[in-house]
Amino acid sequence: MNTPGRILVIGGGFSGMSAAILLSEQGHSVDLVEIDADWRSYGAGISLNGGIFRVFDRLGILDGYRECGAMIDGIEIRGPADQVLARIPTPSLMEGAPGSGGIMRPVLARLLADRVRKTAVNIRLGQTFDTLADGADGVDVTFRDGSSGRYDLVIGADGLFSATRAAVFPDAPAPRYIGQAVWRAVVTRPAHLPSVAMWMGPGLKLGITPVSDDKSYIFLTENRPENTYVPPESQLESLKTLLGNFTAPTAQAIAAELSADSQIVYRPLEQLLLPRPWYKGRVVMIGDAVHATTPHMAAGAMIGMEDAVVLAEEVTAHETVPAALDAFQSRRWERARMVVENSGRLAEIEQGHGTPDEHRQIMGQTLGALAQPI
Structure with a gap:
């Protein structure tokens, strides 16, 4: 498909926006549909593997990221008195960028959305597909508003609970709960912590990552055998209670700072690795729709956005859509499998196994493997 075609991207998250940007800049006519009419991005902060800066540079948002995100090096494992027990290096993977970083999720989403708006992508908010009819020469799509279109390629980038996956592969496995949940919140950036810091507790792991010059976000991973509901009105006190398991002064200061304005987010951790194939005919899925990982390697956003880079490269390199999609899948499978399965194994180890x-x-x-070229 190395001549301009019509492409539909379903989902306006990180992976979908990345694909829309790159394919539009290659001259394709791209429609991006996003079911949320306000195009919102929920959540607190996000920790970033240094490999993502290669993707940001490719997308043209690296300079924007420098202005509003945090660029840091290394991970410190700290003890009950905040003493440094070990340092894990995070080597730089590109000139002028550090080995890791952090940013607020809504801020990164805004950077990408602004970048999409500067392209010729046709953005349709509050919209998604109703039916997909894949044929030899194109995919006929009907939309929720009654409109329709015919596309040379359809990309499902609609996340963990992908409607595209359900339509194309109705027998696909469901996401799997891994026995842990994560709490996140936004706090003042501690001046005494130069990088990512972590503390280990009984069935708990606390971390803090800078996301700007003055803000950090905390993540607290909790072993939770059952995926039970935690009411929003109880989350503040629940998180403070969990932080009480850590005697480190930093942890106690975080607990004292937390309030109803701390943007607390609680999420059970689930994973999904869709067995190959990741495509059927002219419909392909990327990102969490096929390889949703837990956050243990801080690489979920990165590998989803890498999908977009590789897909755009293979669409340009091949004359036919099937050839492009086969090449895309071949390049992405092992890297995605490694991240999902290794992250899941880290979760098992943290639960005592x-x-x-x-x-x-x-x-x-895993860090060494992710440092390799995409």
Whole structure:
């Protein structure tokens, strides 16, 4: 498909926006549909593997990120008195960028949305597909508003509970709860922490990541055998109680600072790795729709956005859509599988089903693999 075609992107998250930007700039006519009429991005902060800066540079948002995000190096494991027990390096993967970073999710979403608006992408908010009819020469799509269109390629980038996946692969496995949940909140950036810091507790892991010059976000991973509901009105006190398990002065200061304005987010952790194929005919899925990972390697957003980069490259490199999609899947499968499965194994170890040495080994091996070219 190395001649301009009509492409539909379903989902306006990080992966979908990245695909729309790159394919539009290659000369394709791109429609982007996003079911949320306000195009909102929920959540607190997001920790970033340094490899994502290569993607930001490709998308043209790296300078914008420098202005509103945090660029940092290394991870510190700290003890009950805030003492540094170990340092994990995060080597730079591109000139002029550090080995890791952090940013508020809505801020990164805004950077990408602004970038999409500067392209020729036709953005349709409050809209999604109703039916997909894949044929030899194109995909006939009907939309919720009664309109329709014919596309050379349809990209499902609609997340963990993908409607595209359900339509194309109705027998696909459901997301799997992994026995942990994560709490997130926004706090004042501690001046004494130069990088990402983590503390280990009983069935708990606390971390803090800078997301701007003056703000950080905390993440607290909790072993929770059952995926039980936590009412929003109880989340503030629940998080403060969990932080009480840590004697470190930083943890106690965070607990004292938390309030109803701290943007607390609670989320059970689920994962999904769709067995190949990731496409059928002219419909392909990317990002969390096919490889939703837990946050243990801070690489979920990165591998989804990498999908967009690789897909755009293969669409340009091949004359036919099937050839492009086969090449895309071949390049992405092993990298995505590694992140999903290794992150899941780290979660198991943190729940007592493994050793600290294995945990460190998996983290090191995965970081090394992610440092390789996309």
